[in-house]
Structures are given as structure tokens and as C-alpha cells.
Amino acid sequence: MKVRLFVSTVLALGLMVTALATPKHLATFLKTYPSVKNNAVGKAKCAVCHVKGKELNVYGKDLQKVLQEKKTKDLTAEILKSVEKLDSDKDGASNGDEIKAGTLPGDPKSKP
Template sequence: MVTFMDQVPAQAKPFRMGLLPDKGAKFGCGTCHVNPAGGGPRSPFGQDYEKVGLKAGDKYTQDLGAVDSDKDGATNDQEFSAGTHPGDPASKPAR
């Protein structure tokens, strides 16, 4: 039997919240998904987590922290530190 694990898309997994800087405390599954309950389309941060975090062994990395996933002018690290949503451009740290 042949499996293609590298071709399986990421799925909503509650354990992944524990891998995030805020442990998913602020936005839960909505950190990575458009639907706050999880599943379905991913937010810009969720898309970047899939591209960067999963390829790095399913973890939040310095490279992922340095990205501005939602293009609001704040890196993902800055967003987590400020308690704002790294996947929502309307949610950004105060300047």
C-alpha cells in the first residue's frame, strides 16, 4: 500500500492551537480558519501556516513569525504579541 502523506491537505486540528504563540487562546480555530469553529477555508495566516509551518514539521517558526500574513503592516509575531489576529487585516496592533 502506498500513501502520499505529503499530499494530504492540512485539516483543522485542535492540537495545532498549542503550537501557536498564544496557544490559540484568543481566536481558537479561527486563528487559521475563516470559520471560527474551524474547518473549511483558511485565513491568510492559516494559508501561510500550511505553506511554512507544516513544511517545517508542523510548528510555528521564526520565518512564519516574520511574515505579515494578512498584509496589515504587522508581522505575525507582532500580532500575537499585541493580541490581534494575524489572519485578519482589520485586526492590527495599535500604532
């Protein structure tokens, strides 16, 4: 009985770790921009919007503004597209152009 409980606990923890590694927002981002999968943007994963942990970079903050305006926590393709014309990191390239080019919209050192 104890072994069974241990195995279920390990499985449950494993599922939780997997869930954290692919959060909902990242899944929405990748679904909206499938072309980034194998470039720097896709590899950055959470770092597309976050500095570390939950802290947001400038691109993440622009998205957060829209989420707050819409009074929602659910990131959608529509919300992602609404900040494409902005240049969050002020490197001269719009967020949309950066994502298309495979550079990070929240990092001025990464530009097309």
C-alpha cells in the same frame, strides 16, 4: 447491558467533541504563544488560522505553505516562528508583532 452501552457511547462522543474543541494545532499554538491565552488571539482559537471549518485564512495559508515545504502535517513551534516575520494579512504589522500585541495575524481589520 443496554444502559451501559448507552453510557459508554455518550462518554465516547463527549471525548470526541472535547478533542475537536482543542485540536493539536491550537494546542501547539497556545504552547508556543502562552501570552495570548486571555486576549483576542487566545479567544479566537481556531479562527486564528481558519475562516470556518477547515478553510484557512491568509495566516493559516502561510503556515500551510511551510507545512507543505517540510512535507509534514505536524505544526511545530519552529514552523509557527518561521512565519513571524511575514505580514500575512498585509496590515503593516508582522505576524509576530500581531501575536505579541494580541491582534489577529490573519485578519487585516485586527491590528496593533
